[in-house]
Amino acid sequence: MSGDMDQTSKVDTLREITGLESEDEAKRRLEYVEWDLQQAVEMFLAGREIPPIGASNLYPTLTSQPRGQVPSHPTDPRALTTSSSSPAFVPRGQPREQNAADPSQSSPLRILLRIVFFPFRAAVSLVSFLSNTITRLLGLGPLLVENESPRDANERFLSSFQSDYGDVHPRFYRGTYGEALRTADRQFKFLLVYLHSDRHPRTGPFCRQVLAEPAITRLVEESFVFWAGSIRSQEGAGAQHALGLSTFPFLAVVSPQRGREYGRVVAVCEGLVSSNDVRGFLAGVLDGHGMSLVAARLEQEERITNRRLIQEQNIEYQRSLEADRERERRKAEEDAKREKDEREAQLREEERQRLDRERRDRREQKRRKLQEPEPEKGDTVASIVLRLPNGSRVSRRFLSSAPLRDVFDWADVQGVEIALACLASNFPRRLFNYPEDADISIEDANLTPSATLLVEERSIPEVGPHGLSPAYPEA
Structure with a gap:
């Protein structure tokens, strides 16, 4: 209803309803609520005063208490604001304006005005309710909220802000509100939120003078994650509702909290403020609540x-x-x-012992056989001399028709490993191997009437399953 009237009509209507004589006072009240006639009437009928332009600000000292709790003070709560209810910087949970000492709240004139204008208030409320309901049912949403993604809206706002006010201001977080809140959580910082209204008369001076203050820029960039958004965007409108915005300019210090999309509000600063006020507000937040961040950081580092x-x-x-x-x-x-x-050594030892037993048994049998008398010298008898590897010589007579097997047996009894050695004659040189040459007669081997045989190792010895045995073991 109030949005369809021009400002002059709203001033006249407010004066008629409230009985205000001063046109400036009526205009000041409408400016405070951004020319919302219904809200201006309700504030007047509720007895709420608005701060005069230029009034000094008194705000409570923020103490080191858990974020979101109201600091306790020994003084009367009314000391939180000036007598004219100038904009105060208060932790979430405390009223922004109050004038409990105003005696006019219960004056007969004000009571009479409430009764007289009750039908008007009811009509205004009904029209507002019906308008909001119809808009919601039609799916139109807030007319001032632009339908675009949060990231695109943020980029568009930052570009517009830069174009309007330049780049002398604290560095804005480029991203959505939720991303900024998560970044603040990771960096153990508070999120400083600035909600922007390009139609409010205080917005321009605040952006050009307060946000451009170098000391504020340093303080914000060192200690906060700074996110700014327009209330005409969907995300800005959501933040406006969640953070409890009531006037402009609006700053809120927010701490991340699980389960809360917009975090938990630690303190707000809104209304007509100077750069000194904002510096004091930010310093007060850090002094009163910074230890919680330090504790969280230390806890995280410990984890x-x-x-x-x-x-x-x-x-x-x-x-x-x-x-x-x-x-x-x-x-x-x-x-x-x-x-x-150990097993292989044992097997080798067992094999060696077995071979030794076999060798001893074999040689013993051959020795008994060779104990028979040697044949007498004659044309059919060959005299064989065997030169052993140790340099000793042994000799024996054999029948010329006897096989070389008998000579090999004789050498075996003398301790020669006949399977690994050969018997060699010099003139002519010839090698005799066992058992290949065992069946050749001594005469056919040209060892008659006499011959000397040398014991030599075979050039290609036969390899048994347990390796080579020495060719010339001790007899």
């Missing part, structure tokens, strides 16, 4: 340190386990190798 220690301990434990496994593996391999070597 990170503990997590790193646990990871290092786990890594060291895994390394220790791996080292133990490696030692056990090597020990098992060494034990297995030792057992294998």
